[in-house]
Amino acid sequence: MKGECLCGEVRFSVKGELPNFYQCHCSLCRKTTGSSANAATFVSEECFQWVSGQDNIRSFQKPTGYRNDFCSTCGSSVPNKLRDTDLIWVPAGLIDGETGSRVAVHLHLSSSATWEQASSSSIRLDDGPDSLKSLHEALQRTS
Numbered sequence: 274m275k276g277e278c279l280c281g282e283v284r285f286s287v288k289g290e291l292p293n294f295y296q297c298h299c300s301l302c303r304k305t306t307g308s309s310a311n312a313a314t315f316v317s318e319e320c321f322q323w324v325s326g327q328d329n330i331r332s333f334q335k336p337t338g339y340r341n342d343f344c345s346t347c348g349s350s351v352p353n354k355l356r357d358t359d360l361i362w363v364p365a366g367l368i369d370g371e372t373g374s375r376v377a378v379h380l381h382l383s384s385s386a387t388w389e390q391a392s393s394s395s396i397r398l399d400d401g402p403d404s405l406k407s408l409h410e411a412l413q414r415t416s
Contacts, residue, residue, distance in 0.1 A: 275324070276367040278349035283326035285352055287316050287363065293377035294365045298385035305341050305350060309389040312365035312376060321352065321361040 274291055277284040294314045302311035326344070330351055334340040342353040352363045365374075402408035 274372065275369050276352075276363070277369065278326070278344040278347055278351055278367060280344060280347035280349075282329045282346050283344045283349070283351045284324035285363075285367075286322050286324055288320045288322075291363075291368065291372050291374045292316065293374050295378040295380055296376050297380040298389070299381035300384055301335075301339050302381075303386060309386055310379070311350075314363050314365060314374065315355065315360040316363055318354065318359045318361055321363070 274287040274289075275284070276287070292314050294312050296310035296312045298310045303309060305311060329345050330342050331345045332340060332342045332353070338356070340353060342351050343349060344351055349367065350364050351367065352361050354360070355362050396411050396414075402411065
């Protein structure tokens with residue numbers, strides 16, 4: 274299994290099958306991703322290998338210990354070693370190709386964003402909008 278950041282500078286590989294993913298809905302993960310949740314998994318250090326771009330990685334850490342490593346070119350969150358363990362945190366969105374993994378656990382749902390609630394009236398676009406204008410129009414219709 275291979276993965277890379279948005280610009281392709283930071284690349285890595287994982288030997289073997291990936292474990293299932295989790296999604297964390299806490300405010301820190303939402304702020305890191307700019308989304309409703311952070312999807313990721315953990316792999317053992319022995320199964321993880323950097324391919325390129327380690328010198329391009331920067332790190333931000335809060336006093337509480339929350340840490341985010343990211344590519345200094347594109348800003349994508351990238352894998353990092355989990356404190357004093359032999360585990361590597363791997364963001365699910367960086368994985369290239371097919372995987373049998375699925376989201377198996379949702380964390381911190383009590384602090385999820387109020388706008389995250391699924392709505393039966395939501396428009397579902399399998400292939401995305403035809404244009405930004407059509408997306409903007411769809412957003413206006415559903416408010």
